[in-house]
Amino acid sequence: MQRNILEYLENSIVNYPDKVVFSDDKENITYQEFGYRAKRAGCGLAAIMENKRHKPVVVMIDRNIDSIVAFMAVVYSGNFYVPVDSQMPVKRIELIINTLEPEVIISPQKLFKVLNECGFKKSITTLQVLEEYEIDQQKLEDIHLISLDTDPLYAIFTSGSTGVPKGVLVGHHSVMDLTDNFAKEFNFSHKNVFGNQAPFDFDVSVKDIYSTIKNGATMHIIPKVMFSFPGKLIAYLNEKKINTVIWATSALRIVENLKALEKELPQYLHTIMFSGEVMPNKVLNYWRNYLPEVQYVNLYGPTEITCNCTYYKVSRPFSDEEQLPIGIAFENTDILLLDENNKSVNLGSTGEICVRGSSLALGYYNNPEKTKEVFCQNPLNNMYPEVIYRTGDLGYYSEDGNLMFVSRKDYQIKHMGHRIELGEIEVIANALPIIGAACCIYDNQKEKIVMFYQAKEQCDKEILKSMGRSLPKYMFPNKLVYLEVLPLNKNGKIDRAFLKGRFLTNDES
Template identity: 50%
Template sequence: MMFNILTYLEKSAAQYPDKIAFADKDKSITYEELVKRSKGIGSQLAKQFSPRTPIPVFMEKSVDTISLFFGIVYAGCFYVLLDTKQPKTRLDHILNTLNVNTLITSMGYDRDLKKIEFAGKVIYLEELEEDNVINENSLMKIKEQALDTDPLYGIFTSGSTGIPKGVIVAHRSVIDFIDVFTETFGITSEDVIGNQAPWDFDVSVKDIYSTIATGATMQIIPKQFFSFPTKLIDFLCEREVTTIIWAVSAICIISTLKGFEYKVPTKLNKIMFSGEVMPVKQLNIWREYLPDAMYVNLYGPTEITCNCTYHIIKEDYEPGDVIPIGKPFPNERVFLLDDENKEVKEPGKKGELCVSGTAVTLGYYNNSEQTQKAFTQNPLNPYYLETIYRTGDLAYYNENGLLCFASRKDFQIKHMGHRIELGEIEGSMESIHEIKRACCIFENNKIHAFYDGAIDKKEIVRGLKKTLPVFMIPNVFIQVEQFPITKNGKIDRTELKKKIEGEDVVQA
């Protein structure tokens, strides 16, 4: 029985001591080196922090950062990565929520640190490693007192409130998820995982812990490469990456910019995506160039430890088809509730997607009000305590009994007396041959449709009238050369809203 994720690390280090565990653009570290380095860091941190204390890390993702993460875990604490490029107000809010006056960084981040005017205590990684003596007795005592329900990491997500909320995830949640995740998709020590996601985004959790659980190698892809498809593809080829678990927009960067015409990374055999609806056109481009790879549509918010459903894509899809989010992972209960808290089972009827099981996280740190709203008692179970997470997403079952994502409840609008889901409009737009990708925003009582593709706006209206009622035809169409992307790899709707003023209305 595993109680701590460090068991993954130590087991892989025993099996593959000299194998590269993590590598960034500039350096790499073996499993044996990682355990030794992390234990040394943990021994120093244990002198300064009590167990179960949040420790903010002000660094970019790297081999040094992963060593620090595991050092924090050896000290019995949990880590929270602070994005060095985030605005001061957001970072202040995170630090205030954590109620800490100490952060850890590396000397290379002094310039960024000065910008946020942090007044607390700064501990440098280099200082922690000056006296890199491992105190095995201290680490053993910490381990003996630890529980599998202790926090492992915190990730701050804004969600619909716009205010950062710190999702706190326990060791048990990660262990139960990663064991199933790696087994379901056949991730082994032979794999090389190409990390795209920022480490303050939960997609990275699958990369990090799938790596150490199986003895695989993780190659940390420089984020600037996602602006240059040729550099990105060269990296995938040179580092012999076999597995990618990326945001949908990151996947689409290669296909929309015709990266495969330059080179095909033939070692890739597992391609997984999540975060947004995958445009069928882009998926089909990938399947054309890498027909033998496994493609997986993953679904799930940070609050349930990465993902709760999956669909291994074996069927052919045409633009306009809905790719299912599939079925629940083992040990997770996923169900739909209507507005009266009754379970929805019949095909085609929408309900809010809810999740229970050990993957449900510990709630929001230092935020009982938001925790009580989202993490509630299962209304279908009046007999004993069963916490569920209400995702705020609308979904339905298709005729094959597979779950399909409909839209965010936030994206369900009331327009011209009708209840409309913007995701349905986006799907219809993407079925038009010339449109690569679409995104709809409801603002100023108008539906604004953004699209990437060489097509006249009136032609779009003619095409949409074949599939949508008139009241669902967008009022405004805005062409973009390329969609703005958030740091987490999703379409940046805030940036799109800035383009809305002054656009012409196209009458349906």
């Protein structure tokens, strides 16, 4: 019985010792070299931590191989890793450290001063120092012998409504459940060459890293700058013979906005998967027009259920105005749609998307109150303990059995006497050829629907005229805000919090 993610790595080291597992913009590394470095650093970490188990270890990350080596070193030591972006504001780093109270921080030397400013008084070390230790195989075996599949593997911090970030703690069994499902459902094998776009403190990267390790595949860490120059990005994909990408929707939208596929096509791509935000069919159709033979997969799920709980393999044409399904549940996962009274909704009716199964995270680290709010007893079962996760998203089942995403619960508003889903307005807006991207936010104080849009030039009249063909007047945005480029957060999603703070809170017009 498999109970630890390292078993994936150990098997691939045996089967593909001399194959490149990861590459970044400076170097590449084989499975054997990667395992050797991770084990040495893991033994060093175990020695520094005096054989403590299941404790948080912060890894100050960059887009490089060293970050992933450090992750696996932490796992070999019997603890769990917490990726923290080295470019993050000092105040946020301090909040994360205060929540975690980690035993050790693994960091480049240049960040030691910043970490000391955060008030961290325990051990700060570099990966290079940890790799000076010799491999103690007996120690590694002893650690593995007492490991459980329910042990924590990593924690990823997401935004909190109170301004304090929440650390989503995920166990080995959840990542193995996800990775095994991906390998089975999408036929992943040693032939896959992944192009990693997601930052390592964003859960999309979990799919890249562990799908690579499990299947004896190769993963190229795409330099961030490539997404500012899509022409170079396509050339990079071809140079590295990348055939599989699991990207944020925004990354595909950037390529579509700049019409990069008109100049050069990716020659090796056979699988394109996307998640994070609703995929506008206008963007998807652009890609499908140039790469019709590729398998496109719409993935859905929050960090708290280990990346994804549903998938939809795009199998038919969609008009720009249509909504793309989020599909069906992965094996060993169950989706519940609950109404406001915690009852199951009827077919076609909207309810909150709730999830049960092995994919559920362990909860929020050092935050029992917030954990109890959303990781709660299944209200449909009062006979024995059974935890579900309440996503806060609304959805319904279409007649063909596919789950459809409606919006966030907090995107559902009451406006002019009507209950409105802001997501429905966004679908219509994002289908318009003149709009590059759009999102809607409700100004509760002024009771106005504000739509922010990205376009080549300001075109308010044309937008409202076009939307009038699809939306009733009461769903029209009350205010349009034109921006040359919509701001994105570090995970590649439209930064709604920034827009709200910048344009609504201080807006006196």
